Amino acid sequence: MTRIGGRRDDTRATPSRHIATELLREYAEGGPAAGTTTGVEGHVDGCPECRGELARLMPTARFGRVWTAVEEALDEPRRGPAERALIWLGVAPDTARLVAVTPALRWSWSIAAGLVLFVAALVARLSLLDSPSLPLLAISPMLPVLGVAVSFGPRFDPTYEITLVAPVHGFRLALLRTAAVLTVAAALAAAASLVLPGSGPAALAWLLPMLALTLVTLAMATRVDPVIAAAVTGAGWVTLLLTTTHFGSGRSLLLTTMGQAAVSVVAVVALVALALARRRFDEKFTAI
Amino acid sequence: MSHALDFSAGQLVTVEGLTFRYRRQTALAGVSFAVGAGVTGLLGPNGAGKTSLLRILATAVPPNSGTVRILGSDPLTAAGRLAVRRQLGYLPQQPGFFPNFTAYEFIDYVAILKEITDRRRRREETLRVLAAVGLSDDRGKRIKALSGGMRQRVALAAAIVGDPRVLILDEPTVGLDPEQRLRFRELIAELGAGRTVLLSTHQTEDVSALCHRVIVLDRGVVRFDGAPARLTAAAENRVWHSAERSPQAVVAWRTGVGAVRNVGVPPPDADLLPATLEDGYLLLLDPSTATEVAA
Numbered sequence: 001m002t003r004i005g006g007r008r009d010d011t012r013a014t015p016s017r018h019i020a021t022e023l024l025r026e027y028a029e030g031g032p033a034a035g036t037t038t039g040v041e042g043h044v045d046g047c048p049e050c051r052g053e054l055a056r057l058m059p060t061a062r063f064g065r066v067w068t069a070v071e072e073a074l075d076e077p078r079r080g081p082a083e084r085a086l087i088w089l090g091v092a093p094d095t096a097r098l099v100a101v102t103p104a105l106r107w108s109w110s111i112a113a114g115l116v117l118f119v120a121a122l123v124a125r126l127s128l129l130d131s132p133s134l135p136l137l138a139i140s141p142m143l144p145v146l147g148v149a150v151s152f153g154p155r156f157d158p159t160y161e162i163t164l165v166a167p168v169h170g171f172r173l174a175l176l177r178t179a180a181v182l183t184v185a186a187a188l189a190a191a192a193s194l195v196l197p198g199s200g201p202a203a204l205a206w207l208l209p210m211l212a213l214t215l216v217t218l219a220m221a222t223r224v225d226p227v228i229a230a231a232v233t234g235a236g237w238v239t240l241l242l243t244t245t246h247f248g249s250g251r252s253l254l255l256t257t258m259g260q261a262a263v264s265v266v267a268v269v270a271l272v273a274l275a276l277a278r279r280r281f282d283e284k285f286t287a288i
Numbered sequence: 289m290s291h292a293l294d295f296s297a298g299q300l301v302t303v304e305g306l307t308f309r310y311r312r313q314t315a316l317a318g319v320s321f322a323v324g325a326g327v328t329g330l331l332g333p334n335g336a337g338k339t340s341l342l343r344i345l346a347t348a349v350p351p352n353s354g355t356v357r358i359l360g361s362d363p364l365t366a367a368g369r370l371a372v373r374r375q376l377g378y379l380p381q382q383p384g385f386f387p388n389f390t391a392y393e394f395i396d397y398v399a400i401l402k403e404i405t406d407r408r409r410r411r412e413e414t415l416r417v418l419a420a421v422g423l424s425d426d427r428g429k430r431i432k433a434l435s436g437g438m439r440q441r442v443a444l445a446a447a448i449v450g451d452p453r454v455l456i457l458d459e460p461t462v463g464l465d466p467e468q469r470l471r472f473r474e475l476i477a478e479l480g481a482g483r484t485v486l487l488s489t490h491q492t493e494d495v496s497a498l499c500h501r502v503i504v505l506d507r508g509v510v511r512f513d514g515a516p517a518r519l520t521a522a523a524e525n526r527v528w529h530s531a532e533r534s535p536q537a538v539v540a541w542r543t544g545v546g547a548v549r550n551v552g553v554p555p556p557d558a559d560l561l562p563a564t565l566e567d568g569y570l571l572l573l574d575p576s577t578a579t580e581v582a583a
Contacts, residue, residue, distance in 0.1 A: 077393040094400045157382030165346045166401035167373040279366055
């Protein structure tokens with residue numbers, strides 16, 4: 001409702017009562033009174049006194065508004081490509097920010113991971129292996145494992161301590177960051193797979209091990225330092241490769257349906273262990 | 289006395305029988321106290337257990353045994369921990385930053401961590417805390433370009449995001465020059481009005497200037513718990529001047545004017561000096577005088 005205040009100091013004005021200066025200022029600044037546009041404008045239209053007062057208030061108000069907008073624009077956090085992509089995909093800006101600070105989402109990390117995969121794909125293409133998918137199978141799953149290792153914990157996250165004691169849910173944060181790391185690694189590996197000579201579905205044989213190894217690392221990180229978790233997972237993966245692969249031909253049990261099924265079981269077991277230990281993400285020094 | 293009773297009696301932070309082992313060392317060996325509103329100083333030498341105690345209170349790490357109640361909640365349970373974290377501000381001993389963030393961006397990020405998801409409210413809160421620590425004009429500078437004192441102010445601003453009722457400050461004045469330290473004391477004194485502030489320090493001057501209460505920790509045990517004036521009073525008639533170091537002195541040092549300031553049990557004809565909190569603290573840490581001073 002428009003507040004019509006007392007008399008200003010005018011005895012000549014057409015209407016006997018004027019709009020309070022406070023209300024006019026609100027209107028000029030686009031504050032609550034802006035919602036009563038019709039009432040204010042209707043009065044101002046027929047009242048030279050209030051019109052003059054509004055004109056006097058307007059430049060300052062506009063300046064204030066423009067200045068506030070400039071300040072906000074200058075303060076606004078700068079967003080990198082990963083963060084902008086997440087927001088474009090519909091992720092809430094605050095969640096996107098929590099994910100974007102993940103060390104493994106930095107350009108340096110992605111470029112390094114991309115180069116490693118490119119070399120692996122090149123080796124596969126130039127080699128005489130029966131199964132050219134082997135180099136990618138061996139290397140790709142380790143990328144998100146390393147990414148997880150450098151994304152959590154006191155060693156790599158400079159804000160680890162304040163993140164740990166913040167009310168934001170540690171498990172949710174861990175999953176968000178892991179998902180981001182996993183997505184980047186999977187996209188890079190998929191791109192590398194494209195250059196493999198026609199090996200069919202086997203070219204994507206790295207996908208399930210990638211998922212399984214990441215889940216195993218994350219589940220272990222609820223108990224030990226993420227770097228140790230990644231090292232143990234990596235050692236386990238190398239051992240598995242050595243015992244199930246004939247390196248002369250490049251054939252591996254892990255490239256068979258049976259091998260992929262076994263890896264899936266490991267992924268499910270790790271997922272269950274992770275779900276059971278999720279509370280530890282909020283309480284232990286060793287977790288995120 | 290029950291914890292509920294402690295809480296209703298204004299004891300906002302209560303710990304009882306806390307023990308904690310860190311890297312095979314006993315950091316806390318049965319610590320108990322209760323504090324209410326105001327600034328309480330935690331004084332003690334390196335390795336006394338101050339940081340371990342503050343990290344437990346900040347919910348960064350659970351104790352090996354003992355109980356903790358903060359604002360009536362038990363941080364050792366999931367629900368209690370969340371309740372505590374929503375009311376807690378923490379400045380760690382070595383606060384970390386994203387060096388490429390501006391001060392504004394960093395505080396905005398901390399506000400997200402503290403569940404302030406509404407953009408408008410987050411901006412208001414970010415500007416408020418930056419103004420509170422005197423960084424409004426420098427908020428657009430990257431943290432890597434800020435001086436040590438300014439970074440410490442960013443860390444303090446991060447701690448007070450969300451206007452927490454309990455503030456845990458681990459050596460907030462370390463590395464600051466005298467002028468910065470005075471500014472920090474002023475800030476902390478303001479924050480202490482109506483809040484519980486627990487701060488650890490090596491500086492007895494900080495405690496004298498800021499704290500209505502001091503808890504002295506040594507080797508994981510509380511050696512003293514009371515008003516700083518009481519610890520100072522315990523050193524009265526135990527500080528004296530002499531030309532050379534007195535054999536009765538527990539601690540002695542040659543001052544800038546050439547005479548030796550002795551702290552200990554003075555000889556009968558000693559030239560006594562007014563005691564300071566530091567004198568009381570030094571006597572407390574010496575096994576030969578500790579019991580008497582603590583009493």
